[in-house]
Amino acid sequence: MAKELTSRSENYSQWYQDLVIKADLAENSAVRGCMVIKPYGYAIWEKMQAQLDKMFKDTGHVNAYFPLFIPKSFFSKEADHVEGFAKECAVVTHYRLKVDEENGGVVVDPDAKLEEELIVRPTSETIIWNTYKNWIQSYRDLPILINQWANVVRWEMRTRLFLRTAEFLWQEGHTAHATKQEAIEETEKIINVYAEFAEKYMAVPVVKGLKSANERFAGALETYSIEALMQDGKALQSGTSHFLGQNFAKAFDVTFANKEGKEEYVWATSWGVSTRLMGALIMAHSDDNGLVLPPKLAPYQVVIVPIYRQLEQLATISEKVDEIIDKLKAKGISVKYDNSDNRKPGWKFAEYELKGVPVRLALGPRDLENGTIEVARRDTLEKTSAQLDGIEEYVEKLLEDIQANIFKKAYDYREEHITKVDSWEEFKDVLQNKGGFISAHWDGTPETEDQIKAETKATIRCMPLEFEPEEGKCVYSGKPSGRRVLFALAY
Amino acid sequence: MAKELTSRSENYSQWYQDLVIKADLAENSAVRGCMVIKPYGYAIWEKMQAQLDKMFKDTGHVNAYFPLFIPKSFFSKEADHVEGFAKECAVVTHYRLKVDEENGGVVVDPDAKLEEELIVRPTSETIIWNTYKNWIQSYRDLPILINQWANVVRWEMRTRLFLRTAEFLWQEGHTAHATKQEAIEETEKIINVYAEFAEKYMAVPVVKGLKSANERFAGALETYSIEALMQDGKALQSGTSHFLGQNFAKAFDVTFANKEGKEEYVWATSWGVSTRLMGALIMAHSDDNGLVLPPKLAPYQVVIVPIYRQLEQLATISEKVDEIIDKLKAKGISVKYDNSDNRKPGWKFAEYELKGVPVRLALGPRDLENGTIEVARRDTLEKTSAQLDGIEEYVEKLLEDIQANIFKKAYDYREEHITKVDSWEEFKDVLQNKGGFISAHWDGTPETEDQIKAETKATIRCMPLEFEPEEGKCVYSGKPSGRRVLFALAY
Numbered sequence A, B: 001m002a003k004e005l006t007s008r009s010e011n012y013s014q015w016y017q018d019l020v021i022k023a024d025l026a027e028n029s030a031v032r033g034c035m036v037i038k039p040y041g042y043a044i045w046e047k048m049q050a051q052l053d054k055m056f057k058d059t060g061h062v063n064a065y066f067p068l069f070i071p072k073s074f075f076s077k078e079a080d081h082v083e084g085f086a087k088e089c090a091v092v093t094h095y096r097l098k099v100d101e102e103n104g105g106v107v108v109d110p111d112a113k114l115e116e117e118l119i120v121r122p123t124s125e126t127i128i129w130n131t132y133k134n135w136i137q138s139y140r141d142l143p144i145l146i147n148q149w150a151n152v153v154r155w156e157m158r159t160r161l162f163l164r165t166a167e168f169l170w171q172e173g174h175t176a177h178a179t180k181q182e183a184i185e186e187t188e189k190i191i192n193v194y195a196e197f198a199e200k201y202m203a204v205p206v207v208k209g210l211k212s213a214n215e216r217f218a219g220a221l222e223t224y225s226i227e228a229l230m231q232d233g234k235a236l237q238s239g240t241s242h243f244l245g246q247n248f249a250k251a252f253d254v255t256f257a258n259k260e261g262k263e264e265y266v267w268a269t270s271w272g273v274s275t276r277l278m279g280a281l282i283m284a285h286s287d288d289n290g291l292v293l294p295p296k297l298a299p300y301q302v303v304i305v306p307i308y309r310q311l312e313q314l315a316t317i318s319e320k321v322d323e324i325i326d327k328l329k330a331k332g333i334s335v336k337y338d339n340s341d342n343r344k345p346g347w348k349f350a351e352y353e354l355k356g357v358p359v360r361l362a363l364g365p366r367d368l369e370n371g372t373i374e375v376a377r378r379d380t381l382e383k384t385s386a387q388l389d390g391i392e393e394y395v396e397k398l399l400e401d402i403q404a405n406i407f408k409k410a411y412d413y414r415e416e417h418i419t420k421v422d423s424w425e426e427f428k429d430v431l432q433n434k435g436g437f438i439s440a441h442w443d444g445t446p447e448t449e450d451q452i453k454a455e456t457k458a459t460i461r462c463m464p465l466e467f468e469p470e471e472g473k474c475v476y477s478g479k480p481s482g483r484r485v486l487f488a489l490a491y
Helices: A012-022 A039-058 A072-077 A079-088 A125-135 A180-200 A247-251 A276-285 A311-330 A345-354 A365-370 A391-416 A424-433 A446-456 B012-022 B039-058 B072-076 B079-088 B125-135 B180-200 B247-251 B276-285 B311-330 B345-354 B365-370 B391-416 B424-433 B446-456
Strands: A026-028 A035-037 A069-071 A091-094 A097-099 A106-108 A113-120 A144-153 A167-177 A206-210 A222-229 A235-245 A255-257 A263-265 A267-274 A302-306 A335-337 A359-363 A372-377 A383-387 A418-420 A437-441 A459-464 A484-488 B026-028 B035-037 B069-071 B091-094 B097-099 B106-108 B113-120 B144-153 B167-177 B207-210 B222-229 B235-245 B255-257 B263-265 B267-274 B302-306 B335-337 B359-363 B372-377 B383-387 B418-420 B437-441 B459-464 B484-488
Touching: A012 A026, A012 A276, A035 A039, A039 A144, A039 A167, A039 A180, A039 A276, A069 A072, A069 A125, A072 A079, A072 A113, A072 A125, A072 B106, A079 A247, A079 B097, A097 B079, A106 B072, A125 A144, A125 A167, A125 A247, A125 A267, A144 B144, A167 A180, A180 A206, A180 A222, A180 A235, A180 A267, A206 A484, A222 A276, A222 A391, A222 A459, A222 A484, A235 A247, A235 A276, A247 A267, A267 A276, A276 A391, A302 A311, A302 A345, A311 A335, A311 A359, A311 A365, A311 A391, A345 A359, A359 A365, A359 A391, A365 A372, A372 A391, A383 A391, A391 A418, A424 A437, A424 A446, A446 A459, B012 B026, B012 B276, B035 B039, B039 B144, B039 B167, B039 B180, B039 B276, B069 B072, B069 B125, B072 B079, B072 B113, B072 B125, B079 B247, B125 B144, B125 B167, B125 B247, B125 B267, B167 B180, B180 B207, B180 B222, B180 B235, B180 B267, B207 B484, B222 B276, B222 B391, B222 B459, B222 B484, B235 B247, B235 B276, B247 B267, B267 B276, B276 B391, B302 B311, B302 B345, B311 B335, B311 B359, B311 B365, B311 B391, B345 B359, B359 B365, B359 B391, B365 B372, B372 B391, B383 B391, B391 B418, B424 B437, B424 B446, B446 B459
Parallel strands: A302 A335, A302 A359, A418 A437, B302 B335, B302 B359, B418 B437
Antiparallel strands: A026 A035, A069 A113, A091 A113, A091 B091, A097 A106, A144 A167, A167 A267, A206 A222, A206 A459, A222 A235, A235 A267, A255 A263, A359 A372, A372 A383, A437 A484, A459 A484, B026 B035, B069 B113, B091 B113, B097 B106, B144 B167, B167 B267, B207 B222, B207 B459, B222 B235, B235 B267, B255 B263, B359 B372, B372 B383, B437 B484, B459 B484
């Protein structure tokens, strides 16, 4: 088979790269660090978008669109924010090209220099809060609950398809509130939406928690994240929700008259998930045969392959397949029928395994005689023969089983890979030989976190929202600590 | 009323600007020429997107995503293309900012200059054909039928909300074919999709036609467009579909082995509609009271306003309203219930008129006694009293009537404003005093078209696909001509 993947055990990183390319999800473009998302990959992203968009709207949010460009001066207004993003900004300095008379081609026209440079948005807090300034006068104008689907650019030096790219697609919510309490509730509401999406749709179990100061968003008072565990034992931050306090309101002078007529600064949140979720989805479930997609996000949930020797048999098979398709569609199940004649069934089986289609049905003349059909599930690779009669209920049930099974598999793996550790030796041993999350005491200082990172590359992934208070000693410094936090190597 | 608009007769251009701002559709941003699309405006765009996306998929297309940036050198590869777009390109030259130690703020880091400048895409033919090069080897890889939803940037000097902005949102289809015939069929298929969308969903009648050489897309052999007529008698190009021949295939060396194994260049099309459609939608139907939205694209089709003197009455009204909402929703009709207590009904009526909500229902205690409800339609501003019993069928029918009526109104206006003209004096007279499309003979030369434009600002909007061959003389040069074409002033 031409499309064989590197195995996970051989080289996990290469396996991921192979899989993304060979399953036609994405590829690197001619522009350094920017990817092309191919139709099959984009179809998965569209399913994610549709579900997330519904969840945002169900929780009272609306969509809008703000400019791609941010005037450079806006960036200086919030000190932590500029420090966090200045090093990776694409900068527009000119607005015209002209023909190069001497050498041919085109050159930048030096006469078309912008008065103020424009930054291609790495995130939109600054341009949005500059806009909100004009929208907010009174408490009656609050809350503002806006989301934006957009592309953003962060000039990363080392990039990997979906996981870290110079341009990526995401949604960014930006909300404005009259009270601190309401803004914190919003921040928490969204991290719950993200967790529900990850677990119920992506079938990826996540830990919800707070980031340490080191890992907080530039400009936030508190960052909540969901953290997922990949099959190589590394964590992947999959979504973040930030309580921004009044930092951006102060930077852009956004105040409102409260019910008593007193001027106050507005409270803010922002939150986002990106095409990075594609990386999490791919790495959490897939195997050495290819992608394993949760039925709820698969571009098509079922593929049907006809099995025949003579082309004449195809018509009879196709007639039956059309009936099956109608029945499946009536159940809301998406189906692809691959009746192309230039590929053999074996090639098709491998191709749809590679592409992670949850259920494969194969129908041949003998099946037709017996009133049966061959059913293969992608997650376990099990094959069975089912009755054609009632196949739609059978498949419907099977898709639910698969969705539940791949979640359970990922959940069990994650649970087996949260290791309580109480000594520095053990910490290093588990990190190196087992991986996963390490649950350990930490003295709460950025210095200790930095030291641990310098020695092991492990970072604090989060301080889980659900935890048991427990007296202990910091695994590194030995200083007292009142709770455990989760460390891991991370993407 | 605080939100009064300039009237159309007083100042059409100001009326449009007022309407866009006051109906909360969009506003200018802090970045020159870039707009903020506000939630109400974006909700209309989302409805447009959803319908267009469905129509593209129903005709066999899939979505994908290509990079925002295009290496400068790619632009030189197709000569007409670079000439068309070089003058309005935003150029990224650096990838980092640094803190300005002397003056505070941030400055562009001179050490972070890109080796090759990147252009923010004004359109994506070049980056996409550079990608297709690797995707196409054999006729079996064709056709490629891809669409992309994206933002693009064209550094226009004079901008107007939705109609002409430096950044805009659009979709761009880019297809690759084995034969010329198939590419032409694709180009025509899409212009038909656009026309169907404009007429059936936007309720905007359009003329389908071919562009003259002067008005063709930079790099196309043939450009098809749909042209709509606004209430001020100016035309608005609302969508274009380009037959690109083998120009981009040759520029990027994209060949395929045909069935006989012979290498051939691939045939291409591209096509797009943008947030400019929002401008067409607004200008085609709206009046001095505000927006008039076609029911098929309205964010909510019905608004219900309760009428009461004492707050206690509201509970009884709301109970009935909940029943009505359930019945309307069961019919697939979207409804907003505005029971806010801080605004009077009169204010709400004016507000929803301004926002173009197709149907307004008002329910008070006397209606409840009589089993009736007040129904106001936005298009004609007619009010009537309807029976509460069966209100959902009544409203369903009314929405269909409104959709049909605003199309008819726009259609009648358009038909009254296609004027056959056979002399140059008449041409200038009609252009100045009546406006609309002028159907006239033209000698087919770019020179004549340029002269007419220089003298009158009128351009050839299109050579309609449907026409009667007719011998005549060019209205300007007097040279022979075999058909009439449509001239107009245009946005």
